[in-house]
Amino acid sequence: MDSLKYTVIDHPLVQHKLSLMRDVTTGSKEFRELVSETSMLMCYEAMRDLPVKEVDVQTPLGIAKSKVISGRKLAYVPILRAGLGMVDGVMNLIPAAKVGHIGTFRDPETTGTVEYYCKLPKDIANRDVIIADIMLATGGAACEAVNLVKKAGAKNVKFMCIIANERGIKKVNETHPDVQIYCAAVDPELNEQLYIVPGLGDAGDRMYGTK
Ligand code: URA
Numbered sequence: 455m456d457s458l459k460y461t462v463i464d465h466p467l468v469q470h471k472l473s474l475m476r477d478v479t480t481g482s483k484e485f486r487e488l489v490s491e492t493s494m495l496m497c498y499e500a501m502r503d504l505p506v507k508e509v510d511v512q513t514p515l516g517i518a519k520s521k522v523i524s525g526r527k528l529a530y531v532p533i534l535r536a537g538l539g540m541v542d543g544v545m546n547l548i549p550a551a552k553v554g555h556i557g558t559f560r561d562p563e564t565t566g567t568v569e570y571y572c573k574l575p576k577d578i579a580n581r582d583v584i585i586a587d588i589m590l591a592t593g594g595a596a597c598e599a600v601n602l603v604k605k606a607g608a609k610n611v612k613f614m615c616i617i618a619n620e621r622g623i624k625k626v627n628e629t630h631p632d633v634q635i636y637c638a639a640v641d642p643e644l645n646e647q648l649y650i651v652p653g654l655g656d657a658g659d660r661m662y663g664t665k
Contacts, residue, residue, distance in 0.1 A: 458623045460635040463499045468492055472616065472638045476654045482663040486539055489588060489661060492616060492638065494543030500584065500614055500636045501547075526582055529575050529608070531556055533587040533599050536657035540586040540614070554578065556585075556602055558595045560648075567594035572602050579607025588657035590618040590637065591650050593625030600630045616657075617641055619650045 471492045474480055480488070507524035510517050528548050532538050534557035541553060557571035575581065585599045596613055603611055611633050613626060618637040621644060626635055643651040659665040 458620060459627050459631075460618065460623050460637060460640070461499075462640065463496050463636060463638055465495060465499065468495050468638050471495075475616070475660075476652065478655070480660075482661060485660045489539040489616070489657075490543040492543070493540035493586065493614070494546055496614055496616075496636055496638065497544045497547055497584070500612055500634075504582075527577075527580060528552075529554055529578050529581040529583045529603075531574065531583055531585045531599065531603060533558065533585065533595050534571065536588040536661060537586045539588065539657075539661045544584070544586070552578075552581065554603070556599045558598050560594060567598040569598060569602065574603060574606050578603060579609070581608065582610040582612075583608045584612045584614055586614045588616045588661075589650055589653065590615040590622035590626070590635070591644055591648050592619075593622035593629075596622060596626050597629045600626070600633055604630075612636065617650055617653055619644050 471488045475485060475488045504526060505524045506521040508519055509522050511520045528551040530544050530551045531554040532541050534555060545551060552575035554574035555571060558567050558569050561568050583603050590596055600611055613633050614636045616638050618640050623635055626633055641650045641653050645651050654660060
């Protein structure tokens with residue numbers, strides 16, 4: 455694969471909120487609010503290609519030729535636990551979306567990704583799916599999550615994260631070339647513990663104050 459495929463959402467509001475999230479002095483309450491707001495703004499961009507159809511709407515003064523989203527249903531699948539923080543923002547935009555949950559962990563012996571929880575909407579095969587996690591580091595959890603939703607029948611899958619690393623992007627690009635990746639930044643390094651550097655630290659701990 456020569457060049458990596460991903461979209462950086464460089465809207466000033468997203469970038470401003472990302473800077474606040476990165477800041478080590480930002481506490482859990484503010485961090486959670488920022489994750490939620492950023493996810494909503496990113497989702498807005500990631501949905502730019504939703505198909506619309508024209509409808510006639512009766513206004514108080516006449517008939518307007520107007521547009522509505524045409525018949526596509528959505529499922530939103532956060533990867534536990536950090537991805538959970540991204541649900542509220544997206545649900546504000548699309549309240550009719552259904553939500554699935556996927557939990558994975560890295561097996562320290564094999565270094566492979568193991569699923570420990572997967573509950574998806576029954577009709578996920580008929581829905582466009584956005585999988586979300588705050589960080590895309592090695593790509594192990596992201597690829598496993600895409601495997602699971604595809605196995606359940608989903609065909610149109612996107613992956614949304616706030617900070618990505620090239621290793622994770624490459625893995626998703628190679629394993630699932632049909633999956634579009636949206637992020638707010640691509641950071642250069644992974645450290646020995648496989649954290650993204652400079653990144654924002656452990657996203658789950660930052661959100662839930664567990665450290
Ligand atoms: N998960 C995190 O929470 N942070 C990282 O930097 C990488 C993975």
